[in-house]
Amino acid sequence: MDKQPLTARELDTFVQEASVAERWIRVGMDTGGIAAGAQEVYDALIEARDSSGLDIDIQQTGSIGLSYADPVVLVGGNDLPTLVLGDMDADSARELFAGYFRDGRLLDDRVIATKDRGTDFDGTQQQVILVKDTGDGDSHHRTTIFQNLIREDLEARGLDQKIAVVRALDMGLYHRGVCVQMLPSRVTYASVTGADIRRLVDESLRNGIVLDDLLVPGGDPQERISMRNCGSIDPSELESYLRAGGYQGLKRALVDMNPEQVIEELKTSGLRGRGGAGYPTWLKWKNTRGQESDRRIVICNADEGDPGAFMDRSILEGDPHSVLEGMLIAAYAIGADTGFFYIRVEYPLAVKRVQKAIKQCREAGLLGENILGTGFSFDAKVRFGAGAFVCGEETALIASIEGRRGSPEPRPPYPSIKGLWGKPTSINNVETLATVSAILEKDGNWYAGFGTEESRGTKVFAVTGKVRNPQLVEVPMGTPIRTIIEDICGGAGHGSPIKAVQTGGPSGGVIPVDKMDTPVTYEALLELGSIMGSGGMLVMDESDSMVDVAKFYLGFCVEESCGKCAPCRVGGFQMLSLLKKIHAGDGVVSDLDTLRDICVCMQTASLCGLGQTAPNPVLSTLKYFEHEYLDLVTTPETVTSNGKGRKHG
Amino acid sequence: MNADGELEKLVEWVEGVRKRVHEIAGEWQDEEGSLIMILHAIQDEIGYIPRGVANELAKATGISLARIYEVITFYTYFRLTPPGNHEIHVCMGTACYLRGAESIQAKLLQQIDLMKAAGGAKDDFQVDCVRCIGCCGLSPAVVMDGKTYGRLNPEDSPEILKQKPGV
Known part of the structure; x- marks a missing residue:
């Protein structure tokens, strides 16, 4: 770019002249991606391109938000919709480059299926079938069996050279049995059984007929506005x-x-x-x-x-x-x-x-x-x-x-x-x-046009903790918490059912699993005793102690209190001492009343938001999970969260 | 090297630091809201903010030493003592905490103690807990000398120490 100041008219020429290279790769190089090895992936791709002589545009971008799959690369070309690949490393980057751009081969266990699913084939020849068993148990084994079964059927019909069968990293569907997604149409089937494979090949792939009984209709609940360019542009240009x-x-x-x-x-x-x-x-x-x-x-x-x-x-x-x-x-x-x-x-x-x-x-x-x-x-x-x-x-x-x-x-x-x-x-x-x-x-x-009457537009949430696929999610306001946690992020991910979701960080509160159908709006979250906050959404499962979580957040606020006003400085310290005592099993029932009293005092009398909201995690865990506190203060023998048994004198 | 040589070197270093403090203060002279930026620049170069440097900065900027100390001691990022050769930051963000950050910290400290006891560690490791580093998708995570190590298993976490020379 020349160094003359841009004029309003010149701005438009960039948009008008914008063209996408025919074949391209983008590497998500935010802090998370780099920590997971994105730089090595990028270097390997550049090296592979330079030695291949192929004309492929390789770009560094930010993260599209799929933290669980870092490092993530996006691939365009071969008349397929943009492919998202995760869990990459230098070797798989080289393999992807050599295989995909030379003869359309894709790596197993890397591709993330899109949730923007298709509903018809539009007469196009399908090139790729993504397959994954989304049920519980030894799903990798079942996935491989289905991959082989579909391959055999394609071979019998002479289609095996035209259609690749690839194991997916994630289908965007969970607990739906064996799922397949066909590309480029994005038509997706769930609960596919061995008996369905022949229909899949004969009716769908040969004759372009959609199997309505297996079809999972489209609809990505996400809407990218704040994050519209994350992962698609080069942030340093x-x-x-x-x-x-x-x-x-x-x-x-x-x-x-x-x-x-x-x-x-x-x-x-x-x-x-x-x-x-x-x-x-x-x-x-x-x-x-x-x-x-x-x-x-x-x-x-x-x-x-x-x-x-x-x-x-x-x-x-x-x-x-x-x-x-x-x-x-x-x-x-x-x-x-x-x-x-x-x-x-x-x-x-x-x-x-x-x-x-x-x-x-x-x-x-x-x-x-x-x-x-x-x-x-x-x-x-x-x-x-x-x-x-x-x-x-x-x-x-x-x-x-x-x-x-x-x-x-x-x-x-x-x-x-x-x-x-x-x-x-x-x-x-x-x-x-x-x-x-x-x-x-x-x-x-x-x-x-997005969101609800009081809470317009979209909001980005960082979903982390005991969830299958931690990631950034941008959804219209009013989307139920359940949609975010289960449909987008795959629900519980660590073998134990979800117990609660914490929103709003140290200033927020917990929302128990039976209230997960609540829509995310400023008002609805306040009503539950939590807040929207900056958008943190921490998923906790049955193995997590709510008292421990309250102690964690309060400990954070106590350390970060500036010490200027007494309600925050003294109140926070006293509450933390009580929580530590209760968590160690040395508490008494009346401690809970003291906790509540201090909470009200801090909320009312603190100078700034830090002190006013610091009691929220304590109050909301007391509101929904008081039994966990009571278990710790009344039971003569309790198993604490670190699993060690403990006896009272 | 004799004692005089070391003394000369020290005097030279102090002179160099004094000059840099004035240079940095000069660069920010006409800028609004500069004190914390100056302290960052100094700590980036020296690794911490020695008392003598704070004193020199007071002279260079006209800000009282008490004010400068008030700021240095309020913000946890600023250090009054030199850091170790290797800095390890254990992320204590919520996601990392739930996935065992405390036990990672304990394991690292234990391993460092073992290495010291065995005389195997020539270098000095400094282990600190830090606020969320924003890599929650990789939790639990540890940053060692600026490089982030994610998805650590608490049991295997001391392995990352072996990546450093002098161990």
């Missing part, structure tokens, strides 16, 4: 983002709208802050804009500290420009000239990618004076956190940027009135800003 429609939202805001109209568009969209509190984004901007001041500031809160939440890291690593674009739009709407990314120093790759994105935008004239020739000027800078969870709280965050201890201040005044250096400041979360750029690129009504 501005042009890659521009070709995907990047900075079109900014252009629309700057060229076609005034700041009030931008705020109005956000109001139409119904977007609420994705950092946890769910305050309407448009209102925050309106309040900031409404302040008389010589200067206003916008901050991106990228201090993602909730244990078990990694959506912000994934977005910053996979699509940093979408967040920067959101920040530019926010700045235009509120009339800010400076923006700060406050990023956890524990996220070095995210820091690097954001710094690079800022540098690229300065060179392209998307940051600086007179952006896109519209007279709007703005610059963005990066500031690091230093390992203090409380700095995710907005007044503490401001103190930290100002070079002070991260102690929260009482609110009001809110930062929108009196923020960084006393100037009106709008603080928005990473996911919120990545969504803002999507909303401005399309429009507010489009976004409001």
Whole structure:
């Protein structure tokens, strides 16, 4: 790219000229992917390509969210839909390259079937059959038997050279017996028995007839808006983002709208802050804009500290420009000239990618004076956190940027009135800003079309813990928790049934398994005594002790308490002592009442969100799993969570 | 090397550090919100923030030593003492905790003690618990010298120590 500032018209040429290479491979290289060996996979692919002389585009991308299968690669070409392969390593990368692009061979136990399933063959010749036994027991053995049976049948019909039968890593279906997915049609069958194989081959593969009794209809419950480019663009290239429609939202805001109209568009969209509190984004901007001041500031809160939440890291690593674009739009709407990314120093790759994105935008004239020739000027800078969870709280965050201890201040005044250096400041979360750029690129009504009346749009969840396939999930608000945990993530994954799901991290609560049909909205989760929070969803099974989990979260808050106000400093410490005592089996029944009393005191009297919400994990485990506490304080002999028997005197 | 030679080397090192502190402070002079960024830059170079350096920084920036100490001691990332040769960070995020992070930490410490007792470890390992590193899909995970090791089995976790020279 030349170093002349980009004009609004030039932006469009990137979108118009965007073309996808005929055959390509993308390697998911976020922190998780790299930790699992994505760099080795990438290097092996590059080496294989260079020695093969084949013209294949190999690109580094962020993560598409399938953490359980890292390292993940995406493959396009051979007239098949995009293939997702997981559990890769250098050897399988070489094998994939040599096999797939030379003669269409695919690796066994790597391909992840799509949930976006087809319903007819449209007269196309199928090339690949993915097969997997999704039942319990020795499923690998059964999968191999079915693979061989289908192969034999294809051979008998002379189709074995045309159709490959490949064992899948994951079918996107669980406890549905043997499943097959045919490509390119994506038609998927479940509960396939040995007797069905002949019909599969004769009717479906030879004559293109769909077997309705086996068909699993389509429908991926996910909707990617905040994560729209994660895993599909190169996060270290501005042009890659521009070709995907990047900075079109900014252009629309700057060229076609005034700041009030931008705020109005956000109001139409119904977007609420994705950092946890769910305050309407448009209102925050309106309040900031409404302040008389010589200067206003916008901050991106990228201090993602909730244990078990990694959506912000994934977005910053996979699509940093979408967040920067959101920040530019926010700045235009509120009339800010400076923006700060406050990023956890524990996220070095995210820091690097954001710094690079800022540098690229300065060179392209998307940051600086007179952006896109519209007279709007703005610059963005990066500031690091230093390992203090409380700095995710907005007044503490401001103190930290100002070079002070991260102690929260009482609110009001809110930062929108009196923020960084006393100037009106709008603080928005990473996911919120990545969504803002999507909303401005399309429009507010489009976004409001997802989700529920009160909770519009989509939300990213990080599903972890005792679940089969831990991953990032982006679903429309209102999707039942069960759909997320069971349909998308495969349900229990460690041999024991699911007991509860914890949402909202250390500020949230547990939701017992019998309430899993609850839709995820800000309101519904509050009603259950939990919160949306930043989107962590920790799955716990019958082997996990709820008292232990409450102790874990409270211990976290006690360590992270800044110590400024007594309810949080003293109350947290006292509660933790009680929980330790109970967990060790030395508690008495009245301890539970004391716990409840301290909880109420902390909730009411603490200065900031950390102390006010720290009791939530304790209260909600007491609400739904009081028997586990009682078992520990009343039973003369108890088996504690570490499995050791213990006797009372 | 004689004692004088070592002393000269030390004086030279101190002079070098003093110069760098002023250079770093100078780079950030016109920037807003710079103190924590300066401390990061110093710790990146020296590995920790010695008292003398904090004192020098106070002179270079005009920020009082008390203020600088207030900040260094508040944020867990900043260190007042030198780190070990090898830093091991055991992730204590929720997902890792549920999958045995505590027992991984115990096993690592046990193995390091054993190695020390056997005289086999020339290097110094420092084991710390850290907040969620955001690799929950790979839980339980450990970061050693910047490289992440995921999906560890608590029983086998001490194996990662063998990846380092001096062991």
